[in-house]
Amino acid sequence: MKKIVRPAGLIAFIGLIALFAAIWFLAAGWLIKLAIEEGGSAAVGARVELDDAVLTFSPFGVTLSNLQVTDPDNPMQNLVQLGVVEARIEPGKLLWGQLIVDELVAERVRLNTLRARSGALAEPRSAAPEERSPESDGQPADLAALNKNLPSVDEILAREPLATLALSEAFGQRVASSREQIEQRLEALPDQVALQAYQQRVDEITAGKVTSLDDFKRRKAALDQLKKDIRRDKEALSAAKEVIKSARTELGAEFAKLKQAPAQDLAKIREKYSLSSDNLANFGGLFLGEQAQRWIEKAQPWLTQLQQLSQADEHEEPPAPPRGEGRVIRFPTREDLPDLLVRQARLGLETGNGNIVVVLADVTPQPAILGRPMRLKAVGESLAGMEALRVDGVFDHVDPEQASDRLTWAIEGWQLQNVDLLESKKMAVSLARAQLTMNGEADITQDDLQGKVDSRFKNVEWQLGGEQGAGMKSVLAGIDRFSAVVTLGGTPLSPDVRIRSDLDEKLKSSLSRTVKARQAALEQRLKTRLDEQVTAVAGPYRQRLASFNQYQGDIDQKIATTEALLKAQVKDAMDEQREELKDRLKDKLKGLRF
Amino acid sequence: MLTLLAKLLKTLNAGGSPVQVSLGFTLGMILGLTPLWSLSNLVLLFVVTVFRINFTAFLLAAIVFSGVAYLFDPLMEGVGYALLTAPALQELWTTLYGSDLARLAHFNNTLVLGGLVTGLLAALPFFLVVNFLVKKYRQHLLAWVMKTKLMKLLKASKFYQIYSKLSGGALA
Numbered sequence: 198m199k200k201i202v203r204p205a206g207l208i209a210f211i212g213l214i215a216l217f218a219a220i221w222f223l224a225a226g227w228l229i230k231l232a233i234e235e236g237g238s239a240a241v242g243a244r245v246e247l248d249d250a251v252l253t254f255s256p257f258g259v260t261l262s263n264l265q266v267t268d269p270d271n272p273m274q275n276l277v278q279l280g281v282v283e284a285r286i287e288p289g290k291l292l293w294g295q296l297i298v299d300e301l302v303a304e305r306v307r308l309n310t311l312r313a314r315s316g317a318l319a320e321p322r323s324a325a326p327e328e329r330s331p332e333s334d335g336q337p338a339d340l341a342a343l344n345k346n347l348p349s350v351d352e353i354l355a356r357e358p359l360a361t362l363a364l365s366e367a368f369g370q371r372v373a374s375s376r377e378q379i380e381q382r383l384e385a386l387p388d389q390v391a392l393q394a395y396q397q398r399v400d401e402i403t404a405g406k407v408t409s410l411d412d413f414k415r416r417k418a419a420l421d422q423l424k425k426d427i428r429r430d431k432e433a434l435s436a437a438k439e440v441i442k443s444a445r446t447e448l449g450a451e452f453a454k455l456k457q458a459p460a461q462d463l464a465k466i467r468e469k470y471s472l473s474s475d476n477l478a479n480f481g482g483l484f485l486g487e488q489a490q491r492w493i494e495k496a497q498p499w500l501t502q503l504q505q506l507s508q509a510d511e512h513e514e515p516p517a518p519p520r521g522e523g524r525v526i527r528f529p530t531r532e533d534l535p536d537l538l539v540r541q542a543r544l545g546l547e548t549g550n551g552n553i554v555v556v557l558a559d560v561t562p563q564p565a566i567l568g569r570p571m572r573l574k575a576v577g578e579s580l581a582g583m584e585a586l587r588v589d590g591v592f593d594h595v596d597p598e599q600a601s602d603r604l605t606w607a608i609e610g611w612q613l614q615n616v617d618l619l620e621s622k623k624m625a626v627s628l629a630r631a632q633l634t635m636n637g638e639a640d641i642t643q644d645d646l647q648g649k650v651d652s653r654f655k656n657v658e659w660q661l662g663g664e665q666g667a668g669m670k671s672v673l674a675g676i677d678r679f680s681a682v683v684t685l686g687g688t689p690l691s692p693d694v695r696i697r698s699d700l701d702e703k704l705k706s707s708l709s710r711t712v713k714a715r716q717a718a719l720e721q722r723l724k725t726r727l728d729e730q731v732t733a734v735a736g737p738y739r740q741r742l743a744s745f746n747q748y749q750g751d752i753d754q755k756i757a758t759t760e761a762l763l764k765a766q767v768k769d770a771m772d773e774q775r776e777e778l779k780d781r782l783k784d785k786l787k788g789l790r791f
Numbered sequence: 792m793l794t795l796l797a798k799l800l801k802t803l804n805a806g807g808s809p810v811q812v813s814l815g816f817t818l819g820m821i822l823g824l825t826p827l828w829s830l831s832n833l834v835l836l837f838v839v840t841v842f843r844i845n846f847t848a849f850l851l852a853a854i855v856f857s858g859v860a861y862l863f864d865p866l867m868e869g870v871g872y873a874l875l876t877a878p879a880l881q882e883l884w885t886t887l888y889g890s891d892l893a894r895l896a897h898f899n900n901t902l903v904l905g906g907l908v909t910g911l912l913a914a915l916p917f918f919l920v921v922n923f924l925v926k927k928y929r930q931h932l933l934a935w936v937m938k939t940k941l942m943k944l945l946k947a948s949k950f951y952q953i954y955s956k957l958s959g960g961a962l963a
Contacts, residue, residue: 200843201843202842202843203842203843206841206843210836210841213836213840292895293891294897517865517868518868520861520864520865521826521861521864523826523868523871523901523904523905524868524901525897525899525900525901526872526875526899527888528885528888528899529885
């Protein structure tokens, strides 16, 4: 037997195993550190660093100190930094090649911490995301229209062809020309002296007795001439009266038109410079869209990471392995476990405002083997600036053909401060303060995203900047609460975000009030100016009208005088002369008979 | 340290017959063809240390055939995959999969099974060929090799002197 077996060899075997175990024990921490750093860096695409890894035996597990995972898109920042990670591992399964972590507790977990040195690998994983063009300020045309300033009264009077101005000018000229025309007429009319002269002429013609038939004939001819002269003057007076009457009628009609002109002008200006709020569609989308996009962009990598945690090995046929590593073929068994499984992970996430406890259950890249979906639960604890936070998620990839992820979240009383909503040269809108309550849900089924987020903002204080920000200040000042419904569609990597908000209606209403007030003030100023313009020409017109009345009165009086001369004086004088001549002739005939 | 290593080698190289050397080469070959960290290799190590098998030959073959295994890795992986997915063998594998010991052996790893099966199939012919060659070497080439410059250089090394003293001057 001794020729085949060497008893000392058994001691050598045990010695070799013990030596190997001792070396492994001494180097285990270093090996775990190396495996996490190298494997993690390759998986993340940026440096993964660990200060220390310690293997513990009771309970069996590993304790990691200060694990830093660099953000591949920003190498001077960590995606996540974990202060201490304690993992309790099933040692038996480890010998089978399975890493089964019964419980993982991570404390002092912080997101987006700054790094002392760059965590970029030699070759960058991907190009930096495309910068947004500074020229695209994202401000729609209707916002520009909204901010169009109303012109001043002087500008409107200078630039607009207002009927009031034209009519008042024309009316002034018409009054002046009428006055001139009438005055010219008046100058040609007989005055009181001329009328008295007529009386003198009557007296002269009728003075003394008719001495003969020739004398009668001479006197009659003189009286006929006088009548002719009086009639001529009377016609001139009647014509002048007609001119005055006509001028009064025409000027009266034009003045009536002029009085209506300011109202017509105001109607035209109101129509032209009206700031209608009807075209202010989707202002909620405009204000909230960018912020919603930013929040989605922030959440997207984490959602992708969570999805990847539970869908890494969804290939039916395992790919060809690298050299030195074979493929593991699985066979049906009652209680099989995946190669990697974290039964429960509890992460104490430290934020600037307090702690969020994140609990993950059944984390594995092989959910089909486990037969259970990964679950997520996050609860905010005593958060400053937030009354409550709760996130629930189920990432079900048990059947890769019917994989579905569902995430629901509720945030209550989130105190927002200085949240930029719209940034452009023309206008910058931000929430100086607001309290947000949000309920959201998102479902991803086979790369199809469906989601809805209800957000309610209250105690809102706005902050406005930019060239046209001041114009919006009064519009937004009256809006201290609004709500928004964000509908998510598309795919998780390219989400289609639609926002409906009552901010549109509130903005319209507030804007309408502001615009109406501004327009009313402008109209009042304009009306005053136009009325002044009308008054400026109406005063002289009224004076002129009074003088025209006086002229007409004078003319009427003169016409009456001429008529009286014609009807009474001249006619009576002729009759007297005729009677006198008759008497004389009768006397003469009597003398001839005797 | 060198004395300790020499003592270990002396203990392990207690057998210097052609069969013991050939067995060392053959088992080293099987170990070299399979992934290092496996239960089958622990068993091989146990056999080599407990039984009078030449350990130097075992180590040498293990190193050489690790290189060979790297070259033929895809081939052996394919053999393992074909065996593990063969419908006729599914019952066997399923039974073994339920066994803790078999799971510990990582039999369901394509490279472990492919390498082990390849090594086991090649073991008998390899043993016979090596045994024949060892015998011929000792008859015709040993005297010439001992006179070569490389061997003289090796004999002059401190480790060889310690090992020679412990093992009675013979080159195992």
